Amino acid sequence: MCKATGAFIGVLLLAGPFLAGAAPAAAGERRAPQAGDCVILREGGSGWLLKAPTYWLRGTIDRLVRERRMAGICPLLGKPSAAYTRADHAQVAAAMPCVANAADVGEVDVLRVHVLVDAWETPWSHQGSPPGWLFRGQFLDQTLHRGMVIDMDASWLEFCEERS
Secondary structure, three states: OOHHHHHHHHHHHHOHHHHOOOOOOOOOOOOOOOOOOEEEEEEOOOOOOOOOOOEEEEEEEEEEEEEEEEEEEOOOOOOOHHHOOHHHHHHHHHHOOEEOOHHHOEEEEEEEEEEEEEEEEOOOOOOOOOOOOEEOOEEOOEEOOOOOEEEEEHHHOEEOOOOO
8 A cells, every 4th residue: 555545544434524424423423514614624644743733724514515425546646645746646636535455345334525715835845855745835736716615525624623
């Protein structure tokens, strides 16, 4: 399994509480996302010294869409994630959800959210790490602007602090 695929699978595993059903959240559990929730996509901060995510995209959930998708084999691009191009990142994101083993291929429930973008911080140079999904004012291949709506998998997001 390539490093990037492992990282994405790790994100999916950590997002389980975010995708919890409609049952009320018990102490220490996270509630299910709802329209109007503030959410954030974080990226970076995986270095030796800089542990907190460095780059982010913040917005409000405009709409939730539950669907069944085929989880196929994750793309194997034949190069380390540090060598991924913008097109490579878009290909990996489009393949989500995906699995590493053929035995795990099958339909899965996914929660897609339409996020109304209100703020972001993206890198503008390759300062010691390769560009990820957020780079030069873009999310994958979409140029960011305030008020745009991005369709993405809910497992990529976490709740953010409410803004005043």
